[in-house]
Amino acid sequence: MGRLAVSLGLSSVLLAGCSSSGNQSNQQVRDLQATVAALQKQLAQSTTSTTPLTVASSTVAGQSATATASAPRGQSTPTPASTTPQPFAPAVDGDVTVLANGYGLPGTTGYDTAVAFRVKNPSSQAGILRMPCRVTVSSGPDVIFASDGRDAVTLRPGESHVVVYETTAIKGTKPTAASVQFYPAPSMYVDGKGLSDTTKWDVANSRVTCDKSFIQCNVTADLTWKGDAPQRNVSISVVTHQAGDNSGPIVGAGNGQPDYSFQQITTGQTVPVQVSTFGYVQNGPTGGLTLPSGPLTLEIYVASEPVTP
Missing domain, CATH: 2.60.40 (Immunoglobulin-like)
Structure with missing residues (x-):
């Protein structure tokens, strides 16, 4: 529709300039009509249509986006900016x-x-x-x-x-x-x-204790720092697998930290921790709640930061 409107506009402008009569006028009209036809043909050849091009969805640092661009037919599409x-x-x-x-x-x-x-x-x-x-x-x-x-x-x-x-x-x-x-x-x-070597934390005496009257189970353990620099901001993350190793499904998880009195832990120092975890409680065969059966395996990660002068 846009191309048709432009062509009609050119015809109107050119024909509006005709003011003579007779054969000369008719000849001028025919000449102008021929000129208009030539211009219309030239316009049709030079007018470029656009074809929508879809750019594939990409992910950048967890954010996804899908873009749609238009490029003239017969012309190459610019390479999009890197989304690596x-x-x-x-x-x-x-x-x-x-x-x-x-x-x-x-x-x-x-x-x-x-x-x-x-x-x-x-x-x-x-x-x-x-x-x-x-x-x-x-x-x-x-x-x-x-x-x-x-x-x-x-x-x-x-x-x-x-x-x-x-x-x-x-x-x-x-x-x-x-x-x-x-x-x-x-x-x-x-x-x-410059980061603390978390493999220097030794975890011992870890166990899970549950009371069927509560919806949480507690994980207790002793942490010992075997690295060089004293540590602060110590935290512990615990997941419990329903299996004899870490390959089983996770049935419990939680976070914790040593008591506030242990603001700085030095080399060789041992501190107790207790973590209240979510999970464990499952639907029993009769519809009631029960604790998971079979062996449970604890996976414990200890994070900390070195004490800076």
Whole structure:
């Protein structure tokens, strides 16, 4: 329609200039009509139509976007800007597990929820320091909770460890799934030598104790620091596998830290910890609640920061 409007406009302008009569006028009209026809043909050949081109969906640091562009027919499409993720961005390694214990509230049900996953640093050279992440929890197709994005992960080069996110804010709808998004920035990639070596933590006397009258089980353990520099901001993440090793399904998860009196832990010092975990309680064969049967295996990750002068 745009091309037709332009052609008619040219005809009107050219014919409007005719004011003579007789044979000369007729000849002028024929000449002008021929000129108009030539211009219309030239216009049709020079007018370029556009064909929509779809750019494939791409992912950058956990954010997805789909773009649609138009390029003139017969011309090459410009190469889009690089959408390659950060080369050392952490990634969730394996499944994300959601554990929820329901409890009664006036007119509704609340859910103590733990989201457990494993995060991995693919770089063998750069460490990752306090990279923010957001946990989004859903029930079926509906998102029912999203964290504020202030939680963060720290990983040494090549390190992989468990992460547990906890919330008591979910009410009314039982969570069934979750996803994790990281927010990388250049300043968060650091020399791995400056990060604490988490393999220097020794975990002993770990055990799970449960009371069937409660919806939580407690994990207790003794932590000993065997590294050189004193440590602070010590935290512990625990997942419990229903199997004789870490290959079984996760049935419990939680976070904890030593008592506040242990603000600084020196080489060789041992401190006790206790973590209240979500999960464990399962539907029994008769519809009641029961604790999981069979062997349970604890997977414990201890994080800390070196004390700086």
